[in-house]
Amino acid sequence: MGNNTGTSVEELQACESHQWYRKFMTECPSGLLTYYEFKQFFGLRNLSDTSNAYIRTMFTTFDMNDDGYIDFMEYVAALSLVLKGGVQQKLRWYFKLYDVDGSGCIDRDELLQIIKSIRAINAMPCEMSAEDFANMVFDKIDINGDGELSYEEFMEGVQNDEMLLKTLTQSLDLSHIVQKIQGEIRATV
Numbered sequence: 001m002g003n004n005t006g007t008s009v010e011e012l013q014a015c016e017s018h019q020w021y022r023k024f025m026t027e028c029p030s031g032l033l034t035y036y037e038f039k040q041f042f043g044l045r046n047l048s049d050t051s052n053a054y055i056r057t058m059f060t061t062f063d064m065n066d067d068g069y070i071d072f073m074e075y076v077a078a079l080s081l082v083l084k085g086g087v088q089q090k091l092r093w094y095f096k097l098y099d100v101d102g103s104g105c106i107d108r109d110e111l112l113q114i115i116k117s118i119r120a121i122n123a124m125p126c127e128m129s130a131e132d133f134a135n136m137v138f139d140k141i142d143i144n145g146d147g148e149l150s151y152e153e154f155m156e157g158v159q160n161d162e163m164l165l166k167t168l169t170q171s172l173d174l175s176h177i178v179q180k181i182q183g184e185i186r187a188t189v
Contacts, residue, residue: 054117
């Protein structure tokens with residue numbers, strides 16, 4: 001680096017990646033994060049059955065190769081999505097997360113279950129009940145009125161409604177969890 005006393009973005013990212021790796025390997029020496037460890041890793045304890053189901057779904061969406069574990073690369077991909085993903089990437093992930101049964105469509109019950117779980121975990125104050133919010137989403141973006149949101153309806157409907165986009169993005173903002181982990185990393189450095 002010569003006389004340059006500053007640190008490049010690449011150096012910061014490499015240093016941060018090394019710290020994330022160290023944290024990951026400290027928490028999961030096997031290199032594979034189980035569902036139970038996933039919950040511990042993010043400090044998720046004493047959750048309701050509904051919230052546990054949501055966390056299970058989140059774990060499954062991060063377990064990209066469906067082997068029942070999250071390895072370091074899947075972990076990095078998840079963090080990258082949360083921290084740096086664009087709107088399209090995040091909406092694609094949200095759809096997969098909401099489609100609890102993997103049918104390729106989101107029904108009202110699936111959406112309601114996820115909304116209730118997210119609210120329980122994030123403890124966010126809400127002006128509208130979970131039921132009213134789910135009904136509003138379907139009223140706005142279930143174009144064909146079949147009671148299910150296809151991937152296309154979801155993507156187009158959310159992107160074309162600024163309020164829905166903002167609400168969904170804020171409700172699934174996991175940056176507080178990332179900040180907690182970063183704080184733990186800094187404390188061990």
